[in-house]
Amino acid sequence: MNGSVKRYGGTLALALLMVLVSACGWWGSGDPVSAPTASSASHSETPSAPASPPTSESTPPPSVTPSASPTASPTEDEIGGIISGMTLEQKVGQMIIAGIDGTRMDQAAKDMIAEQYIGGIILYKDNFSNLAGSVKLVNDLKKANSGNPAPLFLSVDQEGGKVSRLPKEFAQIPDNRTVASSNNPALAEEMGALLARELKVMGLNVNFAPVLDINSNPKNPVIGRRSFGTDADVVTKMGLAAMKGLSEGGVISVVKHFPGHGDTSVDSHLDLPILFKATEQLQSLEWIPFKAAIEENTDAIMVAHILFPLIDSSAPASLSKVIIGEQLRGTLGYDGVVITDDLTMGAIAKSYGIPQAAAASVEAGTDILLVAHGYDTAKEVYDKLLQSVRNGDIEEARIDESVRRILTLKHKYNLSDEPVAIPTAANLPNDDIISWKKKLGG
Template sequence: MSGDLSRLAMTVLHPGYEGVSTPDWLRRALGEGLGGVVLFSRNAIDAQLVRHIRAENPAAVIAIDEEGGTVTRLEVQDGSSFPGSRALGVVDDVALTERVGRQIGRMLAELDITLNYAPDADVNSNPANPVIGVRSFGPSPELVSRHTVAYVNGVQGAGVAACAKHFPGHGDTVTDSHLALPTVHASREVLFSRDLPPFRAAIDAGVRAVMSGHLLIPALDPSMPATLSRTAMTELLRGELGFDGMLVTDSIDMQAVAAMFGPGEIAVRALNAGVDAICVGQGSEEIVYEMRDAIVAAVRSGELPEERLAEAAARVLALSEWYGAQAALRDKARGDVDESVGLAAARAALTTSGTATLDRAPLVVEVNTRFSKAVDAATPTGITAALTALLPNTARLQLDTSGELPDLASDERPVVLVVHDAARHDWVRSTVTRALAMRPDAIVVDTGVPAPPGAAVHVATHGISRVSAQAAAEWLTQ
């Protein structure tokens, strides 16, 4: 095959990989022009790892999901040093959001990471949303717009590219696109008034990348998910909204699209729709070369215009060039350490009802719900650890969906019930009701989108992070 055509095809592919060191196939692919690499916590990310990637292809776009809050790849063991988007939206201080974005950008600048797949510009208009929730700044397009801009300004002010996601908006869904294809049942008018304003605001603010959402939106295209729809990607995002930066897919191994087509066909369809970079989180040698070969074959058959592939590759390289030109900003950001901002934001985000002071080690009952697949499986809620640091001998009990409670009435210890997204789960609310019947003095801490307080003492952190847990523990022991 033509070396130039093959290299163009490799440039638009941005896979993740397994393991803590770069595998041989990835190093070879980088040498052949692989345009990007997506890092996950499983890769044991550090500066040396990034140097190894850049040694094979200095222009590679190295990307990561470092939203803060529930979605962190760099701080997955102990939880993020920054509260997530909903907590920032609750505080509603755009200067604070920009400071948080800048500190996240600084962390990435220190590692020489090109692109942050954040912020989440989705308007969480549906409280039953299983995958966005606290990852959104909130339910209002005006709120989400102003904080999306602040976050973009913070990250990009540190010399790292930001990425607004999940276009055209994943907020009004009841299906997790990791598991199946969600449908957004909204008119074009509602999309333009509710879901698109944060993306328009991000584009006006100069965001360098946008990530597509695997969403079926009949008002735009009744037959294809937005990622594979020229109506959504080119006519709407490029044409009506005027975005000319790099457009990247959400991971194509998500079932919303993976259940429809193989990786090669998804890549070709996405490129034809107007996408520039194909992200595949669970990348492998087989998948990468299958996609490359499918793209090359599609160009040769006329199915994919070579000009479209060249345009996509050029946008990937333009993002890399932009990053290279921001070295002075990154140097400045590395010295701009603001260690207090994360905890300050988490404290400001706490909403509480009632009063309580824990004066001895409690029993923490974690009423567990499954986090979405966007959240690393190892991410802790952190409440037990934070309380243990202040009250040694704090005990922990984890419940599953069976909700089988011990005899709390006879337990002399204070009881803290930790729940996540109680508003979305009947069994969680039922479990809390039964626990409070046994122990009316139990304290409820909700780390997600909270239900109306049903306890005498209720604390909402509006997200999962190390600092959110610390803020809650401080308040409970003040």
């Protein structure tokens, strides 16, 4: 975007004035279009009989470089003015983060961004080629979004250890368990800062990390060393330090997997985990790191696909009005961004219809639906939400609630669709990663 009118930041009031005058969005003009097509699975015990999730639709603008650290939030009136200038289609699109195929921009991805106004993209290892090619892909995604009402969330799972997605040119960062063995939160914070530097070099702005699960089940097939440990205090102090490093490094941190994935014995990528734990048990262990993160104003929380029959026998956590609406939003008082784990994972795809599950999750209080695989699946979710609002199954005010949280977070980090320079080896934080690993003794 040009230098005088930024999507976010100090010129928000000017952008708002443009919205009110033109009624065509924050940074530009454009007409709402309908949507394209897209193709689909990603976290944990034997599924019970599937619940029946309730069945349950913006004009555009230009771009800015992400700030080094979060900025002050805009006023309610500023964000409200922006939302009032968006169409229902644009607002619903902001509530979806979708995956793409391949290492290059294809027509299906362009169509999804242009016609469904997708609010964000998640990238996996298979989407990254070499360093230059990977950054070109990110820049092409930003360019494709240039006519939409808000810059993209460009996200990745870059935890360290086995969950490392970035190109091979980056030095390897060890897993959380290794970092926790130092018992030094300063080193965990430094890890977060290094992860942030990696992502920013790539033009990315969201990291689905850190893991705040307490790995209390030694047979857990999906968490394991991704957790900082088996002790709530260790996980809390190390996890919050990593979260701080990411945030202060200018990258949105998404803590996961609420209300806790550490005691499962089934991988929710494959099937639906079931945990027979009461709320009191979760409060005394699993909730501890998440409660602390909420008190530290965490940016976003990912909710797990786990069924807790003693709390809500009709829906897993990611679709549960009890767990999201009453407990996370109510008891814990969290008013930030809530995102589902990937809805194409086996836990949901095998036991629930993905579009129906998406609508149920929004009704429960979720803001962002992660649809990591399949252009067709992302379109089905988008169409289902539009239909649900038009049918009156979901009130548009409920959509506005989520869009307000999403736009506020995008503003906080001054997100931008401006391209980033193709980095060289000298731009990578590899030397600092190696020095940091020596402090860990690794």
